[in-house]
Amino acid sequence: MEMMSGAAMVVRTLKDIGVKHVFGYPGGAVLDIYDALYAQQDVEHVLVRHEQAAAHMADGYARSTGQTGTVLVTSGPGATNTITGIATAFMDSIPMVVLSGQVPSMHIGEDAFQETDMVGCSRPIVKHSFLVKRAVDIPEAIAKAYYIANTGRPGPVVVDLPKDIVNVSEEHPYQFPEDVTMRSYNPTLKGHNKQIKKAVKTLLESKRPILYVGGGAISAEASDLVTEIAEKLNAPVTSTLMGLGAFSSVHEQFVGMLGMHGRLEANKAMHNADCILALGARFDDRVTNNVDKFCPHANIIHVDIDPASISKIVGAHVPVVGSVDEVAKQLLKEMGKIDAKAQHAKVADWWEQINQWRSRKCLEYKKGDGLIKPQEVIESLYKHTNGDAYVSSDVGQHQMFAALYYPFAKPRRWINSGGLGTMGFGLPAAMGVQMAHPEAVSTVVTGDGSIQMNIQELATCMQYNLPIKIISLNNRALGMVRQWQDMIYKGRHSHSYMDSMPDFVKLAEAYGHIGIRVTKPEELDEAMAKCFAAKDRLVFMDIEIDQNEHVYPMQIKFGAMDDMRLSKTERT
């Protein structure tokens, strides 16, 4: 057996698992591991400027590829700085492994320098965690971490590594565990046959069916299968914020995103459906609005890999535990051949009704008055990227505008913090995307508030030549907060206004990048063209937009799914 130090084992295990990139930041407890990284070329380390960003980068990397993202940080502050990033990945079920340094075993519990109980701190926001006690256990712990992170319902896993076990001066036998199995962990992938039969029967009896697709369809790589089911049933499809792209947004059966800022036709169709096929979605409160008024006519078929998600918020009539791809295959097989003509006839009235809702054109907005509208920026972005960019987003109004006005035709193109809503996620996520796809166009849609939460990463972009395109919708405000204050607090803008805005163009230039300011609608198109022409450079687009624009449609609190405001003055 090969002999090596614990630190060398960490790096070697990563290599044997097939990890190509590690996002991290060094410090005392992990110096041995950093030394082991120095001596090799298999695993590329990306040095961030803040550990939170390392976690978001690993996250963006994972969301855009489906592969587990890897983070390496030191103990204490290094570890706690990743907490927001771990929580972000946890809420959206993103596979991630965080390797954190720890003080030497014999000092654990002594309040040693840079000691934090990382396993304890992260416990509520990880899928699982390990505190490794012996160097020989390192390969198995890390291999298990990757296995757990990216099977079943994916999620982040922490591996805490005390400094004494990674000590470079002691060698131990290295053995890579070829096969990881755990008697206490066996996720169910295939749906129960009886439930599949029941689901298909319910679907075929339905006259007003709808597919409600969530992030689970993306993690299961089930886009084609979901499309096949939708087309077979000729059913409308709606998507959660997390599911965008799982079913093509340019498909004629797509009725748009649903929920708080969903499209009118999506929420209407959900509310009036007689059968909802939920595929990897979890009936989040940002979707359901008032649960007591939620979709009163629908038989709900809930497909999810996590049994705990089923009937957690809304009771399912037909619960199906399994991964979306496996269950979709089973559903298709059980459906067999469906007479397309008869099926079309069955849902003809339903489509007529839906098209009527569509004709309200809820996404229309007013241009003019000399100000750039956020919606037109997103439309311009769509045009200049041929609808084929990776779009990472921060959190706020700009996020909703991006979700609504950039139709995603493919999965894994829309990268956003849906569950936790983490401002500061966008830029590092886009960097992770760019690391994973060096040739692709990686953009961030952000706001003047969010971008400042991880702005230091502009330096990392310089170091690794990441030609990200930052589309900053500058409304000189925490716009989403301001919108709520307009609506609920009579326009009392308590601390949502930032009157010390930096000069973002100069800031970008200070970091060595290109900055472009746009203030007039007629300049937008040309500026956007200039931005995307600078192929190998990072461009920061500081776009001054109308400060008073609100995101609509918007659900009305305590109402049903389809109780919505359609503009500042109109409602359903």
Place this chain on the structure above:
Amino acid sequence: MRRIISVLMENAPGSLSRIVGVFSQRGFNVDSLCVAPTDDKSLSRLTIVTVADDKVIEQITKQVNKLIDVLKVSDLSDGHHVERELMLVKVATRSELVRAEVKRNVDIFRAQIVDVDANNYTIQVTGTSDKLDAFAHALSQSTEIIEASRTGVCGLARGEKALRP
């Protein structure tokens, strides 16, 4: 409704804190919790008593089951089962009259006096939680309870049913 949840899990560091975490994190209450390794030392068995409606119980069992270290979860109160709890209780016995009254209660409840001191008895009693409550109440009628310690409920399903890996 009062429910008894049995959990079989890896006897690994951190497992217990994860279970307790699920309860505090999701706002489930715990009436009692009893945990020890099983005949197979690599496994621990945990019994949790909680009061919750069916929907919450479903969530509790699912969320606990979801923990990576957990092998099996079952709701004992779903079927026939045996449940026991043990209590040690120390009572003041300052007069002959009190000693006699305490001794009478000990006989009625089939408890045992396990330690005797000049001014107190330590008594052990096992049974259902109700029986323990009743015993404590009876003692308190005739004397002062100095301190008491209860193990929390542990239980097994009756018949063939078993929680095995």
